[in-house]
Amino acid sequence: MxxxxxxxxxxxxxxxxxxxxxxxxxxxxxxxxxxxxxxxxxxxxxxxxxxxxxxxxxxxxxxxxxxxxxxxxxxxxxxxxxxxxxxxxxxxxxxxxxxxxxxxxxxGWYREARVKSYAAHAVRHLVGARAQLMGVAIDLSNQIRSTLKTFGLMAGKGAGRAFENRVTELIEARSTIAAIVEPLLAAWRAVRGQIGVLDRRLIALAKGDATCRLLMTCPGFGVIVATSFAAAIEAPEHFRHSRSVGAYLGLTPARHQSGEVDRTGGISRRGDRLMRTYLFEAAASLLVRVREDSALKTCGRALVERLGFKHAAVAVARKLAVVLHAMWRAGTPFQPWPVATA
CATH class of the missing domain: 3.30.420.40 (ATPase, nucleotide binding domain)
Incomplete structure (x- = not known):
């Protein structure tokens, strides 16, 4: 039986x-x-x-x-x-x-969930480790700035080496403050060094992967976002329609309908939170930093005027996910002005 x-x-x-x-x-x-x-x-x-x-x-x-x-x-x-x-x-x-x-x-009353491969999980955890260290570095730099402010010392808006040089200059000849800040600065420096190690690994991974190179033809898409997206989706065949990717990543509005009540709320926020964050950042970069014009950017600018920047960036992030999946499935680079086919 x-x-x-x-x-x-x-x-x-x-x-x-x-x-x-x-x-x-x-x-x-x-x-x-x-x-x-x-x-x-x-x-x-x-x-x-x-x-x-x-x-x-x-x-x-x-x-x-x-x-x-x-x-x-x-x-x-x-x-x-x-x-x-x-x-x-x-x-x-x-x-x-x-x-x-x-x-x-x-x-058979269940929804089957796709289990990603070990390779996809390895990339996802590599990106996650970098994000974790970035958070630690930001916390340490904020603690250093806060400590210096207590004594009337301003570290300024610089980052990286400029921040380190400015802090070193401020605590020089101030032994009491240096005793507090130097351990924090040493920890910040060590964390930044390990972030660099992970960055080099991700860059090598992206350079050696044809899919990541294809995804990086999209403006606003760098190594971190490309490797994250490739690991999150794993294979374009997993989605019958490109528009389903937006829902999979939690970028579509949540809807509640019952009787006469039909309410559409904010995005569902289901799925990979870090990938959703990276897509939002890529969309913001496309709208603000990228100089080259495109149909996606033009659409995003129109949404900014109508909805405001944050809501427009979320909408562009959703469109980015759809476009990237379509690019991946077709094996074609990003087209700024796609031509509709009959």
Whole structure:
């Protein structure tokens, strides 16, 4: 008899629930959150396993890819959709969650989530590490500026080497202030050095990747945004329509309609927050810094007059995502003035 299973994963242990085609329990229990252990258990208690599901989570890429390589018919469930079912339980436990997920897997009442490859995750974490260090560097520089202001010393608006030279000049011959600022400045300098290391890795990655080089033909698109977008989308075939990319990245308006109520709010903010931020920055750069004119920039300027800069930049960011996917799928560089085809 066909069997279905679900895994409710935690760091140490995973709750397993196996049912047959009628929904009756075949076996349930807990095992270590290890792909080999989970695979052995499922093969022992579910020899006719049709499908096993697990939710999206921090351990999902490792468990999904390893279990799939071991031959398990595993699928990844969108946690946001699955939560609508698990939230109905009066008493919430890992075992009950696994039981609910198993029924969803059996009936097919779930939305399958695409699990990115290890390569895409590696690039995403490389970009994420850089963003984290950038935040640390900004916090350190702000702390230095704040400390100096307390003593009436202004570091000015300079950044990078100019900022370092100005701070060094201000604390010279001021031993009390130097004792506070020098450790902060040393930490800031070290963090900046590691940001440079990550930048060089990302530049090398972008130069060696044809997709990134193609994406960087779009004005306002640099190494960081190109590598992030390539890792976020992974393959253009994952989206049937280019306009779906905007929704995937949380750049489309959220809508609530019920009876006579039909309300359209701000963007949904679903998906990759960092990628959404980078697209917004690229759109702002296109509207303000890029000198070359294009249909996208002309449209953005018109939106600025009508909606204001922030809302216009969000709209241009959404259009950028659509244009980039279309470029990638067609294998053609950015066209400032695209010609409509019949």
């Amino acid at each position: 066909p069997q279905y299973a679900a895994l409710d994963v935690s760091n140490e242990e995973t709750a397993i629930h196996i049912i047959n085609e009628t929904g009756a329990v075949v076996w349930q229990g807990k095992r270590a959150s290890d792909p080999d252990v989970l695979t052995t258990t499922l093969r022992r208690y579910a020899p006719d396993l049709v499908r096993v599901g697990l939710e999206t989570g921090p351990l999902t890429p490792w468990l999904y890819h390893t279990c799939k390589a071991l031959g398990l018919p595993i699928v990844c469930l969108d946690a946001r959709h699955a939560r609508a079912a698990t939230a109905l339980q009066r008493n919430k436990t890992d075992a009950r969650d696994a039981a609910t997920l198993a029924q969803l897997v059996r009936m």
